[in-house]
Amino acid sequence: xxxxxxxxxxxxxxxxxxxxxxxxxxxxxxxxxxxxxxxxxxxxxxxxxxxxxxxxxxxxxxxxxxxxxxxxxxxxxxxxxxxxxxxxxxxxxxxxxxxxxxxxxxxxxxxxxxxxxxxxxxxxxxxxxxxxxxxxxxxxxxxxxxxxxxxxxxxxxxxxxxxxxxxxxxxxxxxxxxxxxxxxxxxxxxxxxxxxxxxxxx
Amino acid sequence: xxxxxxxxxxxxxxxxxxxxxxxxxxxxxxxxxxxxxxxxxxxxxxxxxxxxxxxxxxxxxxxxxxxxxxxxxxxxxxxxxxxxxxxxxxxxxxxxxxxxxxxxxxxxxxxxxxxxxxxxxxxxxxxxxxxxxxxxxxxxxxxxxxxxxxxxxxxxxxxxxxxxxxxxxxxxxxxxxxxxxxxxxxxxxxxxxxxxxxxxxxxxxxxxxxxxxxxxxxxxxxxxxxxxxxxxxxxxxxxxxxxxxxxxxxxx
Amino acid sequence: xxxxxxxxxxxxxxxxxxxxxxxxxxxxxxxxxxxxxxxxxxxxxxxxxxxxxxxxxxxxxxxxxxxxxxxxxxxxxxxxxxxxxxxxxxxxxxxxxxxxxxxxxxxxxxxxxxxxxxxxxxxxxxxxxxxxxxxxxxxxxxxxxxxxxxxxxxxxxxxxxxxxxxxxxxxxxxxxxxxxxxxxxxxxxxxxxxxxxxxxxxxxxxxxxxxxxxxxxxxx
Numbered sequence: 290x291x292x293x294x295x296x297x298x299x300x301x302x303x304x305x306x307x308x309x310x311x312x313x314x315x316x317x318x319x320x321x322x323x324x325x326x327x328x329x330x331x332x333x334x335x336x337x338x339x340x341x342x343x344x345x346x347x348x349x350x351x352x353x354x355x356x357x358x359x360x361x362x363x364x365x366x367x368x369x370x371x372x373x374x375x376x377x378x379x380x381x382x383x384x385x386x387x388x389x390x391x392x393x394x395x396x397x398x399x400x401x402x403x404x405x406x407x408x409x410x411x412x413x414x415x416x417x418x419x420x421x422x423x424x425x426x427x428x429x430x431x432x433x434x435x436x437x438x439x440x441x442x443x444x445x446x447x448x449x450x451x452x453x454x455x456x457x458x459x460x461x462x463x464x465x466x467x468x469x470x471x472x473x474x475x476x477x478x479x480x481x482x483x484x485x486x487x488x489x490x491x
Numbered sequence: 492x493x494x495x496x497x498x499x500x501x502x503x504x505x506x507x508x509x510x511x512x513x514x515x516x517x518x519x520x521x522x523x524x525x526x527x528x529x530x531x532x533x534x535x536x537x538x539x540x541x542x543x544x545x546x547x548x549x550x551x552x553x554x555x556x557x558x559x560x561x562x563x564x565x566x567x568x569x570x571x572x573x574x575x576x577x578x579x580x581x582x583x584x585x586x587x588x589x590x591x592x593x594x595x596x597x598x599x600x601x602x603x604x605x606x607x608x609x610x611x612x613x614x615x616x617x618x619x620x621x622x623x624x625x626x627x628x629x630x631x632x633x634x635x636x637x638x639x640x641x642x643x644x645x646x647x648x649x650x651x652x653x654x655x656x657x658x659x660x661x662x663x664x665x666x667x668x669x670x671x672x673x674x675x676x677x678x679x680x681x682x683x684x685x686x687x688x689x690x691x692x693x694x695x696x697x698x699x700x701x702x703x704x705x706x707x708x709x710x711x712x713x714x715x716x717x718x719x720x721x722x723x724x725x726x727x728x729x730x731x732x733x734x735x736x737x738x739x740x741x742x743x
Numbered sequence: 744x745x746x747x748x749x750x751x752x753x754x755x756x757x758x759x760x761x762x763x764x765x766x767x768x769x770x771x772x773x774x775x776x777x778x779x780x781x782x783x784x785x786x787x788x789x790x791x792x793x794x795x796x797x798x799x800x801x802x803x804x805x806x807x808x809x810x811x812x813x814x815x816x817x818x819x820x821x822x823x824x825x826x827x828x829x830x831x832x833x834x835x836x837x838x839x840x841x842x843x844x845x846x847x848x849x850x851x852x853x854x855x856x857x858x859x860x861x862x863x864x865x866x867x868x869x870x871x872x873x874x875x876x877x878x879x880x881x882x883x884x885x886x887x888x889x890x891x892x893x894x895x896x897x898x899x900x901x902x903x904x905x906x907x908x909x910x911x912x913x914x915x916x917x918x919x920x921x922x923x924x925x926x927x928x929x930x931x932x933x934x935x936x937x938x939x940x941x942x943x944x945x946x947x948x949x950x951x952x953x954x955x956x957x958x959x960x961x962x963x
Binding site for chain 3: 309310311313314316318319326366367370373374377382403404406407408409411412413416417420459460461462463465466467469470472475476477480
């Protein structure tokens with residue numbers, strides 16, 4: 290239990306998908322203009338990451354690895370295609386759920402809901418899970434943790450950008466330029482968390 | 492513009508997935524052997540990079556091959572048992588805990604060995620004899636860095652204590668900080684001439700502040716945890732070889 | 744929001760004026776990284792060294808051009824309900840090819856780039872160009888558009904890497920330009936080696952680009 294919680298905390302704060310690895314930037318920059326859309330997208334990302342991680346783990350372990358189906362058969366070259374297919378289907382599912390539950394949110398997110406499919410953080414998360422050889426519970430914990438981390442980062446920058454609108458930014462730096470620089474500062478701030486081992490506090 | 496005649500969706504998906512799968516499997520089966528050969532070659536280069544013999548040219552595959560062919564490789568356990576190439580079947584029998592079996596002894600890999608129980612775990616020793624008769628022993632160690640695993644090859648002189656060469660690698664350390672254990676020649680050069688053991692204990696330590704002594708190396712500023720990981724890696728990893736080293740010293 | 748269909752038959756020669764526009768626009772006024780804000784993730788991660796960025800740029804140009812070409816060839820036969828899935832399948836297949844080829848013929852680059860090769864699939868530029876252009880234009884134009892956007896991304900990527908590697912390590916492609924270490928005079932700017940610095944570098948690039956060409960300033 291301790292190790293699983295450890296992975297969750299690390300993924301959310303220390304190994305933050307956006308601020309430590311800079312994955313998921315495109316939608317992060319595009320949807321962070323208001324806090325409301327940021328929260329909506331963030332929640333959708335938590336859900337997609339939490340669901341696709343264990344499914345991709347199962348596919349990797351039981352279908353693709355060396356000798357998984359039959360001894361000697363190695364299907365790792367199909368990994369990228371299968372992972373992205375799982376992600377695309379889950380995003381489709383999330384889209385349908387949000388459309389039924391909250392049409393207002395569905396409309397305000399617009400094109401960025403289907404774009405979760407190509408959010409680097411989702412595929413990146415699954416690829417990290419493979420590279421770090423996580424087990425099942427670890428995958429779920431890692432997925433949810435990364436999602437929460439992504440959510441926190443996007444809500445943070447959305448709040449900052451909302452305030453920035455009334456600030457005196459040089460014209461050429463307005464909008465995109467200043468958003469990048471702020472994110473860079475947040476990234477450096479997050480580096481102070483590097484090396485914190487949550488299990489040391491148990 | 493004309494009416495777009497749509498093919499049956501399932502037929503289309505089937506067709507396009509079959510074509511993709513076919514192209515990929517053909518490419519994979521033809522190129523994978525080259526990839527595996529690259530991986531094996533990279534491992535050889537890493538081991539040879541520790542050996543202080545200027546006749547070995549790492550960029551020249553021919554030189555690498557000749558040098559590696561003259562390397563004698565054995566595998567040992569913490570209790571001092573020795574296994575050679577001929578004992579491959581026995582080695583694979585000891586593969587408990589889901590560890591993979593090896594096609595040949597050269598594939599011995601600490602990451603895989605970690606899955607085995609301690610009494611079945613094997614550690615490699617590479618013995619190299621230079622043209623002037625000088626012997627170098629290269630051993631492998633593995634540990635934890637800041638973010639993920641770190642590992643390395645240590646070359647020892649015939650006294651089985653003085654370091655004559657070193658190679659570090661890591662899974663995911665911070666570029667410019669922890670990653671410098673691999674990239675910084677200045678950091679690695681410090682190890683040459685230092686002694687690993689003090690009587691029967693591993694004494695090699697990476698310190699934050701420079702300190703004079705045959706067991707001390709100065710760490711990388713900003714990468715304290717990775718460097719502490721290196722110290723721990725030495726302590727744990729080198730202690731596995733103690734029994735074997737004692738045996739070797741007594742034989743002489 | 745598909746770009747209007749261009750007719751290159753009106754111009755003579757292999758590459759008409761409209762075709763050249765496809766190649767030139769993404770280099771500056773419609774740059775995928777600095778204007779369209781696509782493909783940021785990889786730009787931040789691999790720009791620590793020039794050699795890594797070059798490999799990534801070449802890989803992206805290949806995937807972007809090839810996928811645009813293939814999707815454009817298939818555009819009239821893809822059933823509309825599975826449009827995105829087919830696009831993803833083509834992109835994923837091409838990226839997998841790149842990964843296999845790199846592993847066999849450029850092993851060092853493969854090890855250095857690791858996870859980021861696979862992440863080309865999620866590079867918004869590739870998907871973005873398929874939706875915006877390849878689905879509605881002929882193969883030759885789609886191919887050129889793919890190459891143009893790839894080049895636009897590639898040159899910014901390499902420029903960022905040159906800055907980061909030069910000031911962060913004092914080297915260019917591994918060769919020492921500003922000598923560091925105990926014998927050198929240059930104290931390496933360690934900030935440039937950290938991934939966070941690419942955000943500053945790209946922010947400054949955007950600043951310079953918009954200062955030079957006021958048309959591009961964000962007026963919102």
